[in-house]
Amino acid sequence: MDVFTDLVRGFRADGAMFGQSILTAPWSHRFAHDAALTVCTLLEGSGWLLPAAGEPIRLECGDVAIVRGPDPFVVADEPGTEPQIVIHGSELCLSTADGTNLAETTRLGPRTWGAARTGTAALLIGAYQARGEPCDRLLCALPPVAVVRADGQPCPEFDLIKVELERERPGQQLVLDRLLDLLLVCTLRDWFARPEADPPAWYRALADPVVGTALRAIHDEPARPWTVAGLARAAGASRAAFARRFTAMVGEPPLAYLTGWRMTLAADLLTEPGSTVATVASRVGYADGFAFSTAFKRVRGTSPTAYRAGGRYASGSGPSRVPASSVAKPATS
Incomplete structure (x- = not known):
């Protein structure tokens, strides 16, 4: 075992939110779910990630972004598109127009949401709670947003995810949990290997x-x-x-x-x-x-x-905890 394994193992999906939204421009989602880490990628199309602080980040198809919580963030087709949906939790995805909860009304199939089965983009989101003290060391080593570019390279994890999302089968949640774990570990490993990552000494x-x-x-x-x-x-x-x-x-x-x-x-x-x-x-x-x-x-x-x-950090010692609460199902614009 190594230190990377010990730190990442605290982020383990267990019935985690993991699904895709089929989107048609203009679209914009605001994520306010307080997850410790959120994995974002576009399986189709392109868009922008707008962190709580800093400049918008362009996401092309196949790029994977890891967003460190708990601050909210937005994923949209263009930086200027106002959010149509605010996602607060697994059962609370509110329309900004009238406050309607869209978590169930826009379901297209197993872990797929949208107004129609075709669109200009397909956004895949997975969110994690942090489990245990070792997670803090990993969170402290990450920037607010870490992006691993596809650079035209195939991602076998995406192929497996797409196949599993096509239809509901026994054990699907378990399979999706493990695929999300695989995507997270591979993305973190690729991020730390990049020259801009400035990985920690360990x-x-x-x-x-x-x-x-x-x-x-x-x-x-x-x-x-x-x-x-x-x-x-x-x-x-x-x-x-x-x-x-x-x-x-x-x-x-x-x-x-x-x-x-x-x-x-x-x-x-x-x-x-x-x-x-x-x-x-x-x-x-x-x-x-x-x-x-x-x-x-x-x-x-x-x-x-x-x-x-x-309780944890009762005396104020230790690193600042990144809180995580319920995570959200993706909805649609």
Whole structure:
């Protein structure tokens, strides 16, 4: 396992909104669903994505945009087209003209919405809630909008999605969930590989034969009693050379990174029903609750007990959470 896998796995579709809208110009949708991440792509036609801040972004057929929440955004045929629909949730897609809920009245078939089966564009939307502390690290590494251009290259995920959307079959939601996960992972991986992405240090370090090996070892067995010498042996390097290389590439010493990742895992575990400080300490590699509590308070700024009692970031420590609530079915103009 590697750090990218650990961070992305918290974004897992489970009955997620995933469907297409068949659109005829002029069209414009405003998404106000508070999802942590939204995947947008045009299966047909072209359009514009208007983020909450910044300039409009042109989307050609096959481009994939990942929009970081919770701020609302608009997808339209032209930047100047006023939204005809505001999407608030899975059962609330309101017409801006008269407030009518269009979530059900415009359904054309399984996960397809529109006024007619033909149009000038087909917009595919999938929205995610963030599950767990590791998601925060990934969200912090992303810009408000990340776009991976098709550049004329075929996307096998699109072909699979189109086939699955054509007709309703047993297990379709499960298949669509997994296809959405596949599209998200592939898009994120392609984004971080692009020169404009400026990926975080931990992502760049994965390609290094020494540091990448150590990172995978840490994420494979975070509770193992790792030492710098032990990680160096696993990476096939001397202790001193490994420590220098790891710190230079990741931005912090190996054991500081290990402790930070353990505390990220611990913060999630502390929110589980029935968890105790002692059981969480054991699961993240600490022999006793006292040593774990000391490390947790040093890294998170609050004790494990206070964190568990007050909820996530009760003391104001930690990265700013990107909230997510219900997600929306696409509607039509």
